[in-house]
Amino acid sequence: MTAHVEDDAADVVLDALARREIVEWAADPAVRLLAALVADVDDVGDVNDYRLSSVSITPST
């Protein structure tokens, strides 16, 4: 496997990143950067519980 992602595999790579799976092409700098961004965005607190109680669940009419 070369360090660069094959063009026709970009969809597979992006899917793997989206699933937060280990990406085979981690030597690719673009993939590595995106993986770092994903890790940073995901790993601060709990995105699911964020201020859940402060959101009204009743829509306006």
Place this chain on the structure above:
Amino acid sequence: MTTSTIVAGIMPNVTEGRVADAATGVRLATRSDESDLRELTSLAVQGDRAAIESLLGHLRPMVVRYCRARLGRVSGHYHIADDVAQEVCIAVLSALPRYRDMGRPFASFVFGIASHKVADALRSSVRSAVPTQDLPDGPDERPGPEETVVRYIEAQHARALLSRLPANQRELLILRVVSGLSAEETGNVLGMSAGAVRVAQHRALARLRQLAELESIA
């Protein structure tokens, strides 16, 4: 189909806690069962409280990640991005009674709102009041300072290079990777076909790689 049946079908795929702990990651949550999600949306539009809550629980993590990726940290924290994500959720809830299913995924409606809210936030220069973090009640199990700093630097580097991509390429990569939308869903948000998204994402990835390599040489 009842709300509880739909919720049971969707919620198991929704990531719980940190994404690093989730077995199925983000993408599967967004693609859990599109027909069930559509039905859940329909119930939510009709004012079904449980459906609204489930729908919000399903969408909120994607919105938070999107806002964090676009807006980054201020003083080391995601307060601004999280506040914008909160505004998006409230705007979605407010608009829900007026939402009409036109055959597009509900996510495209949500990210349309999110995109506008982020643009508004980027235009705003009011970033002075940064709340301080509460003292933790127990041991902090997050990564240590060194790992946090390395990750922070890499993520900032990613944002800096992404900001140098054309806007549509940047938006595409964030929606696909950070928010975990499929090519079809991303296309619906950006007004492109899934095929066009696949072509554009190849180019965006290649461009990002080129920028990273140029920087490493310089």
